[in-house]
Amino acid sequence: xDKKEIAALFEAIGTLLExxxxxxxxxxxxxxxxxxxxxxxxxxxxxADEGRLTEIKGIGPDLAAKITEALTTGHLKLHDELLAxxxxxxxxxxxxxxxxxxxxxxVYEQLHVNTIKKxxxxxxxxxxxxxxxxxxxxxxxxxxxxxxxxxxSGRHLVDTAAAAAQPxxxxxxxxxxxxxxDIAGSLRRRRETIGDVDFIVSAxxxxxxxxxxxxxxxxxxxxxxxxxxxxASVVLAGGIQADLRVVSDEQYAFALNYFTGxxxxxxxxxxxxxxxxxxxxxxxxxxxxxEQEKSAKELGSRLACPTEEALYAALELAxxxxxxxxxxxxxxxxxxxxxxxLIETQDLRGTFHCHSTWSDGLDSMEAMAQAALALGYEYLxxxxxxxxxWQANGLDAARVRQQAVEVKELNARLAEKxxxxxxxxxxxxxxxxxxxxxxxxxxxxxxxxxxVHNRFTLSAAAMTAxxxxxxxxxxxxxxxHPTGRLLLEREPYAVNMPDVIAAAAQHGKIIEINANPRRxxxxxxxxxxxxxxGVRCAINPDAHSVADLQFxx
Ligand code: DGT
Ligand code: CA
Ligand code: CA
Numbered sequence: 001x002d003k004k005e006i007a008a009l010f011e012a013i014g015t016l017l018e019x020x021x022x023x024x025x026x027x028x029x030x031x032x033x034x035x036x037x038x039x040x041x042x043x044x045x046x047x048a049d050e051g052r053l054t055e056i057k058g059i060g061p062d063l064a065a066k067i068t069e070a071l072t073t074g075h076l077k078l079h080d081e082l083l084a085x086x087x088x089x090x091x092x093x094x095x096x097x098x099x100x101x102x103x104x105x106x107v108y109e110q111l112h113v114n115t116i117k118k119x120x121x122x123x124x125x126x127x128x129x130x131x132x133x134x135x136x137x138x139x140x141x142x143x144x145x146x147x148x149x150x151x152x153s154g155r156h157l158v159d160t161a162a163a164a165a166q167p168x169x170x171x172x173x174x175x176x177x178x179x180x181x182d183i184a185g186s187l188r189r190r191r192e193t194i195g196d197v198d199f200i201v202s203a204x205x206x207x208x209x210x211x212x213x214x215x216x217x218x219x220x221x222x223x224x225x226x227x228x229x230x231x232a233s234v235v236l237a238g239g240i241q242a243d244l245r246v247v248s249d250e251q252y253a254f255a256l257n258y259f260t261g262x263x264x265x266x267x268x269x270x271x272x273x274x275x276x277x278x279x280x281x282x283x284x285x286x287x288x289x290x291e292q293e294k295s296a297k298e299l300g301s302r303l304a305c306p307t308e309e310a311l312y313a314a315l316e317l318a319x320x321x322x323x324x325x326x327x328x329x330x331x332x333x334x335x336x337x338x339x340x341x342l343i344e345t346q347d348l349r350g351t352f353h354c355h356s357t358w359s360d361g362l363d364s365m366e367a368m369a370q371a372a373l374a375l376g377y378e379y380l381x382x383x384x385x386x387x388x389x390w391q392a393n394g395l396d397a398a399r400v401r402q403q404a405v406e407v408k409e410l411n412a413r414l415a416e417k418x419x420x421x422x423x424x425x426x427x428x429x430x431x432x433x434x435x436x437x438x439x440x441x442x443x444x445x446x447x448x449x450x451x452v453h454n455r456f457t458l459s460a461a462a463m464t465a466x467x468x469x470x471x472x473x474x475x476x477x478x479x480x481h482p483t484g485r486l487l488l489e490r491e492p493y494a495v496n497m498p499d500v501i502a503a504a505a506q507h508g509k510i511i512e513i514n515a516n517p518r519r520x521x522x523x524x525x526x527x528x529x530x531x532x533x534g535v536r537c538a539i540n541p542d543a544h545s546v547a548d549l550q551f552x553x
Contacts, residue, residue, distance in 0.1 A: 428451065
């Protein structure tokens, strides 16, 4: 177990204790310990070996023993016991946004509700609204939360899916007989959320059974949902479904292309093949449309495409990178000539929107700068939270002044390494679009990011006007996460994005792509239009730690 997993266990114990109505101090001891572990940079195992775990703030002898137990046995007895003592469905209730252990305990004790289905029925009957501390509004929120869970269930954030898929791909590539292996589907296209992960492998037919057997017996699988002679479906450790298809190497480029999708791109590609070349195209290959009665497999070799480049070339198209395969004009563009190269991580010279320990970041400004330097960046933009974000330790004007002094000192030292910290802030957009700092304070910054962090329920018109007013402010440089969406968690607030983009264009302001996989906001679908209006883009990690800089990768 690593410290992240142990922190998650402590967090879970805190929740379970709260569900059981345990002493709040005991609950807090576990949640605080989870926080402390998450921000630990030292090696836990080494600290444990040296008997120094209690040097971590918030870790007493009892918790130190628990950490040692988790390190040596891979689980915690207390956690197992707590889990066994509660009805299984009860924990499920906590997946409802805004529905915490306290509420779960009340509905369980008073209404014997222990599943989402029962909770939904209890809300529909009006029983939940009558519970102490609930009310009509809270009952409506619970119903809306249940609807959200249903909508999102079965999908995963792209980084979660990628982390689950990488070891599987490595295992497949290491299998005897595998000629080529790749990830296909929405994950290859880097969509913002992923339904299932698709793997394509090429091999000789004789090797297929061994490869499928290896796939269906991967360590840590939750289940095998289907298995045939050339394909199988499994559920990976994190609950992510994965499909594998094994094809011949002649079919590989076609299968990879087909299963990369998107479905809409496939349909457009197929239409082009028919119209331009009188060929039908499927996951096995091209075949003359007139010879449809013969099997595609039989004809495949006559129109060989060893790579996807060759496949697109056969249709008189420039190669289309997976990220663009959404039938949003990419075929027309690729018919006109080579597509522009996509921006790669190594193209970035620096980034903005990073937090430090001055507000709610886990790492110091210096640590953030050193990490950015190590990643090859020439600059890093700091943007700690403003005054009103008290829960995120937002800075008042006096602390901004202190921070400015420290940034200056750091820059004096970093300059010799050719590196610069830009001093900025993530400034709250207040109720009517005013900014959270006065002019004098705003003048201290090299640049200003503005963001909406509250009053998410405004009408689209009011929200759009509010953001537009902030963008009109001469000291503002860029807009953070313009829709406030949290993928698979929270819908975007109502806002008219074309008008926000127009306001950014009018005032010459930048809009960020928040690269945190939970946000990916502003959405990729809107960038073509933004670009046409000349709006520039900042690719920002919204980093709250050194580790979060990886969001740019
Ligand atoms: P997901 O898994 O929901 O995130 O999205 P995808 O795009 O990975 O979809 P998935 O796994 O159902 O199928 C993988 C690819 O296979 C998909 O992107 C395109 C192709 N495909 C699946 N079903 C069809 C279909 O009915 N027609 C066509 N033309 N292609 C399909
Ligand atoms: Ca998929
Ligand atoms: Ca699939």
